[in-house]
Amino acid sequence: xxxxxxxxxxxxxxxxxxxxxxxxxxxxxxxxxxxxxxxxxxxxxxxxxxxxxxxxxxxxxxxxxxxxxxxxxxxxxxxxxxxxxxxxxxxxxxxxxxxxxxxxxxxxxxxxxxxxxxxxxxxxxxxxxxxxxxxxxxxxxxxxxxxxxxxxxxxxxxxxxxxxxxxxxxxxxxxxxxxxxxxxxxxxxxxxxxxxxxxxxxxxxxxxxxxxxxxxxxxxxxxxxxxx
Amino acid sequence: xxxxxxxxxxxxxxxxxxxxxxxxxxxxxxxxxxxxxxxxxxxxxxxxxxxxxxxxxxxxxxxxxxxxxxxxxxxxxxxxxxxxxxxxxxxxxxxxxxxxxxxxxxxxxxxxxxxxxxxxxxxxxxxxxxxxxxxxxxxxxxxxxxxxxxxxxxxxxxxxxxxxxxxxxxxxxxxxxxxxxxxxxxxxxxxxxxxxxxxxxxxxxxxxxxxxxxxxxxxxxxxxxxxxxxxxxxx
Numbered sequence: 029x030x031x032x033x034x035x036x037x038x039x040x041x042x043x044x045x046x047x048x049x050x051x052x053x054x055x056x057x058x059x060x061x062x063x064x065x066x067x068x069x070x071x072x073x074x075x076x077x078x079x080x081x082x083x084x085x086x087x088x089x090x091x092x093x094x095x096x097x098x099x100x101x102x103x104x105x106x107x108x109x110x111x112x113x114x115x116x117x118x119x120x121x122x123x124x125x126x127x128x129x130x131x132x133x134x135x136x137x138x139x140x141x142x143x144x145x146x147x148x149x150x151x152x153x154x155x156x157x158x159x160x161x162x163x164x165x166x167x168x169x170x171x172x173x174x175x176x177x178x179x180x181x182x183x184x185x186x187x188x189x190x191x192x193x194x195x196x197x198x199x200x201x202x203x204x205x206x207x208x209x210x211x212x213x214x215x216x217x218x219x220x221x222x223x224x225x226x227x228x229x230x231x232x233x234x235x236x237x238x239x240x241x242x243x244x245x246x247x248x249x250x251x252x253x254x255x256x
Numbered sequence: 257x258x259x260x261x262x263x264x265x266x267x268x269x270x271x272x273x274x275x276x277x278x279x280x281x282x283x284x285x286x287x288x289x290x291x292x293x294x295x296x297x298x299x300x301x302x303x304x305x306x307x308x309x310x311x312x313x314x315x316x317x318x319x320x321x322x323x324x325x326x327x328x329x330x331x332x333x334x335x336x337x338x339x340x341x342x343x344x345x346x347x348x349x350x351x352x353x354x355x356x357x358x359x360x361x362x363x364x365x366x367x368x369x370x371x372x373x374x375x376x377x378x379x380x381x382x383x384x385x386x387x388x389x390x391x392x393x394x395x396x397x398x399x400x401x402x403x404x405x406x407x408x409x410x411x412x413x414x415x416x417x418x419x420x421x422x423x424x425x426x427x428x429x430x431x432x433x434x435x436x437x438x439x440x441x442x443x444x445x446x447x448x449x450x451x452x453x454x455x456x457x458x459x460x461x462x463x464x465x466x467x468x469x470x471x472x473x474x475x476x477x478x479x480x481x482x483x484x485x486x487x488x489x490x491x
Contacts, residue, residue, distance in 0.1 A: 089458030091419030094433060098450040101440070174311070175416070182316035182423075212321045220312035
């Protein structure tokens with residue numbers, strides 16, 4: 029069972045940390061990419077994208093467990109794919125809004141300066157706006173990713189398709205109670221470790237990224253100021 | 257579908273779970289945040305351990321552990337019966353879930369409160385300290401100053417907390433997600449009931465957001481109100 033908790037693949041009950049991390053990275057990366065596109069559309073077309081923003085707000089108001097229930101029962105996707113899609117949609121709702129608010133706060137003088145220096149629009153977005161937004165929104169993104177990892181763990185350990193029946197079953201059978209008590213304690217320990225690692229590692233990664241960006245743009249005061 | 261009495265009982269159940277566990281979470285969060293600032297090292301370490309444990313363990317696992325534990329500990333009595341639609345023998349189970357849900361959010365709220373206090377800045381905190389106020393008045397003044405900063409993320413966290421109450425639906429406790437799931441299974445109208453559930457949760461989340469925006473406007477001290485710039489929606 030402990031092996032399952034570490035590397036449990038789809039179909040194993042309980043699922044494992046490896047599967048959690050795979051789902052977490054896939055959903056997180058897809059939501060991040062979609063969120064950046066959403067943010068760019070909303071900033072470029074603030075009025076025309078009001079419907080899109082409204083849909084994103086509604087999405088944020090729906091619990092993940094209900095999204096999983098909806099997609100697992102209604103869509104044509106297999107349970108695993110439905111779970112992954114639900115996680116991606118859930119993450120997109122939050123990440124998109126974080127990125128939108130920071131991208132919208134990009135200082136106008138910096139944009140004007142780039143235009144005066146004849147920096148191309150794509151170049152400006154890729155080399156100035158995107159790094160500035162990413163750097164500023166880092167803390168908010170980390171908070172969301174920790175939440176996503178925990179929610180992914182819940183789905184994987186308990187089983188996406190059987191989330192709501194597992195607890196009822198295991199509370200009824202005496203032998204499975206002792207078994208599941210061990211599962212819950214080990215799972216809690218594993219996810220606690222993973223979350224604390226994420227809390228410690230992501231700021232370190234951000235520091236490294238900051239260092240790389242500083243090197244790329246020069247370690248002078250101007251470069252430091254840009255990402256500070 | 258909306259005329260279904262079970263659905264309304266589910267909504268009422270979710271609201272009672274949310275208010276009771278949310279209030280408890282805020283109280284535990286305040287205690288953990290205060291403990292993190294204690295001049296005594298053991299208290300500080302204990303508070304940090306509490307914050308990391310409650311932040312690091314998924315709420316769903318806490319809920320399941322509390323639920324199974326409560327179902328095994330038969331004979332708990334004397335707890336008030338407040339959860340609508342939940343049978344009397346399962347009321348202690350609902351109280352155990354309230355505790356688990358509260359613990360799931362307490363660490364996050366403690367971090368929010370701590371960050372809000374830090375955001376006031378050292379100068380402002382020192383200024384408050386030299387005013388010579390009594391401890392309760394000093395705490396009340398700092399709390400009021402912090403409110404403008406802490407309310408938006410607290411509102412966001414409590415919306416997440418509302419969503420977490422759906423985990424209670426995996427036990428025989430009446431709440432919205434369980435009601436939606438039950439009606440969907442009984443009528444085979446899964447899509448309709450799931451969409452209705454999404455709409456109700458989105459509405460409740462929107463109302464929570466609105467209440468917190470109003471509280472933010474009402475509680476913000478004049479200085480903070482002047483200094484405040486446009487806050488991003490996600491905060």
